[in-house]
Amino acid sequence: xxxxxxxxxxxxxxxxxxxxxxxxxxxxxxxxxxxxxxxxxxxxxxxxxxxxxxxxxxxxxxxxxxxxxxxxxxxxxxxxxxxxxxxxxxxxxxxxxxxxxxxxxxxxxxxxxxxxxxxxxxxxxxxxxxxxxxxxxxxxxxxxxxxxxxxxxxxxxxxxxxxxxxxxxxxxxxxxxxxxxxxxxxxxxxxxxxxxxxxxxxxxxxxxxxxxxxxxxxxxxxxxxxxxxxxxxxxxxxxxxxxxxxxxxxx
Ligand code: ADP
Ligand code: MG
Ligand code: MG
Numbered sequence: 407x408x409x410x411x412x413x414x415x416x417x418x419x420x421x422x423x424x425x426x427x428x429x430x431x432x433x434x435x436x437x438x439x440x441x442x443x444x445x446x447x448x449x450x451x452x453x454x455x456x457x458x459x460x461x462x463x464x465x466x467x468x469x470x471x472x473x474x475x476x477x478x479x480x481x482x483x484x485x486x487x488x489x490x491x492x493x494x495x496x497x498x499x500x501x502x503x504x505x506x507x508x509x510x511x512x513x514x515x516x517x518x519x520x521x522x523x524x525x526x527x528x529x530x531x532x533x534x535x536x537x538x539x540x541x542x543x544x545x546x547x548x549x550x551x552x553x554x555x556x557x558x559x560x561x562x563x564x565x566x567x568x569x570x571x572x573x574x575x576x577x578x579x580x581x582x583x584x585x586x587x588x589x590x591x592x593x594x595x596x597x598x599x600x601x602x603x604x605x606x607x608x609x610x611x612x613x614x615x616x617x618x619x620x621x622x623x624x625x626x627x628x629x630x631x632x633x634x635x636x637x638x639x640x641x642x643x644x645x646x647x648x649x650x651x652x653x654x655x656x657x
Contacts, residue, residue: 407605408432408574412466415454424450426630427466432574432623435602439616439641440609442627443649448609449493451627452578456490457483470574485517487573491563491580493609498550503562506550507532511569535568539595556583564595575599576607581615593618613645626652 408431415425424447432438442448454461455468457480467474475483498506512522523531536546539561551559560580567575577596581589596619599606608619616624616638624640625632626649633656634640644652 407434407436407471408607409469410466411469413454413463413468414465415450415461415463418460418462423464424461424630425454428627428631430625430632432605432607434573434605435600436622437600437606437608437619439619439621439624439638440607440627441611441613441624441641441644444611446627447630448627449578450630452490452492452576452609455483455488455576456480456492481513484570484572485514489567489570489572489575491560491567491575491577493578493582495551495554495559495563497552499552501549502547503550504532504546507546507566507569510566514570531569532565535565538598539565539568540591541565557585557588560584560588560592561595564592567599568595571599573603574605574607576609578609579611580608581610581612589615590618613641616641628653628656 410428410430413425413428414423416423428451440448440451450461454463457475457478463476468476470486470488475486475488478486508523508528511528515522532546533543536543541561545554545558545562548554551562554562560583563580580592580596584592593615596606596608608615608621610616621638621641624636624638626634626640626644628649634652
């Protein structure tokens with residue numbers, strides 16, 4: 407579903423190369439974890455997948471279902487079923503969360519040539535999804551992410567993901583700022599999205615999240631490259647031994 411080939415990318419503003427020859431393949435049905443020390447380029451990779459203009463791809467390619475997405479803008483990527491939950495979710499003042507969700511769902515339907523959702527149907531879908539994530543209905547009336555706690559922001563991201571049912575989900579440090587109860591709720595939400603025709607990429611610093619979302623593959627990112635890939639046991643090794651051994655072996 408996703409094939410990243412020898413990707414090189416730099417910060418558009420100053421030309422600093424952050425992604426330096428990254429290779430990664432994620433199949434439909436797979437949950438892939440990307441781990442790596444702070445500053446290794448994990449969030450940058452998620453921004454590049456989203457199509458943010460702050461980064462320039464200078465070499466390599468990103469294939470999604472066999473086609474390059476490099477020329478697509480962020481909304482075209484979203485319409486094709488790519489969803490990114492960022493480490494720092496964007497605040498949207500003045501737009502109630504409910505309204506935001508309605509627009510997002512209808513945009514997606516429009517892109518697929520489907521009719522707009524009828525309001526009662528929309529409300530039913532949102533209420534059910536919110537309840538499953540233990541989101542207080544009052545939160546849906548507030549502007550998206552404005553004044554939300556860390557945990558509320560993460561739940562709001564998973565709520566969007568549930569409603570938009572993307573094919574490729576990328577979650578950047580969804581565990582940061584979550585207490586153990588919220589972590590379980592969010593993980594259950596992600597696990598419910600597992601399906602044979604969907605791929606999930608979980609970016610995380612710690613192994614803890616991977617106790618709840620058990621990955622099929624684990625990839626270690628360091629200095630803009632995948633330096634080691636393995637199965638779920640690789641995450642346990644990292645927890646026990648840290649990144650140093652793997653980094654030295656790669657060097
Ligand atoms: P991670 O998510 O793995 O912690 P990031 O992708 O956030 O790492 O950052 C990788 C490196 O790139 C860091 O050194 C960071 O400071 C730098 N970086 C990323 N984006 C920018 C930017 N827009 N401007 C300046 N530096 C950036
Ligand atoms: Mg970081
Ligand atoms: Mg990051």
